[in-house]
Amino acid sequence: TSGRVETLMMGGRTLLVMPGPLTQRPRLGARLMVGHHLGRAVWPLCNEVTTAWQEEPRRRALTLLRTLLVVGEDAAHQHLHTLVPALVKAVQEPALRALACDCAAVLACFVPAGLLLSHLLPRAADESADVGSRCASLNLIAAVIRGSGARGDADGALGGVLAVIEGSDAFLRAEGTAARGAVAGVLRSMCAACGPGCVAERARLTWIALHLTSSLYTTSPDPISLPPSFSSSPSAPALTSHMSASTTSAATLSPAQQQAAAEAE
Secondary structure, X not given: OOOEEEEEEHHHOEEEEEEOOOOOOOOHHHHHHHHHHHHHHHHHHHHHHHHOOOHHHHHHHHHHHHHHHHHHHHHHHHHHHHHHHHHHHHOOOOOOXXXXXXXHXXXXXXXXXXXXXXXXXXXXXXXXOOHHHHHHHHHHHHHHHXXXXXXOOOHHHHHHHHHHHHOOHHHHOOOOHHHHXXXXXXXXXXXXXXXXXXXXXXXXXXXXXXXXXXXXXXXXXXXXXXXXXXXXXXXXXXXXXXXXXXXXXXXXXXXXXXHHHHHHO
């Protein structure tokens, strides 16, 4: 079946997806057998996900892939060059987004987060790629961070993820909701799964969160750079002065933005 059970582990740090009919970790024999033959199934399933012209076959292929990743566990690390591009494409379709993120979270339960992020971060940072593809990579990064919570190995990689977000106007100054939603999803996953890492990067996390909020009301085309004081714990005046510089007065807002600001107040 296509049902799923979400189990929170490590005090909520990890979201472990158990697709139906599984309700617990498969037995050792099943895991070894599926892991040994996983390569035979990954390529045709990923090909179906990316090339099938009907939505239902793509959804079924992704559902089966999710189950195989749960059973095959760490054997999937040999097939990331096939899995990652397929998931990036699948997550751009609203009907497949949840399944694709499930697959990424399952991968992160068994594959080191640094290895997964080494495939996803360059895609998110690629300025020549379209915004939709870059946002898709961010959505998968959020799932990877949440899925890797039990391993705890994503905490040290948060700096690289934040650097990609900070260095791109496509994420920080986006007018559409897709980019802002993708960035917000990454921040939520960090807070849910990477407590120690969030403490270490709290200044940068706060700056990005505030900047996302301010971008709703600013129309200034000038790029806003991260101030040097944010490389370490910033003082409150530094935060206040930077955020005030990144927002515009109500006089420069469009009528729709003025109405949104008034409703927010």
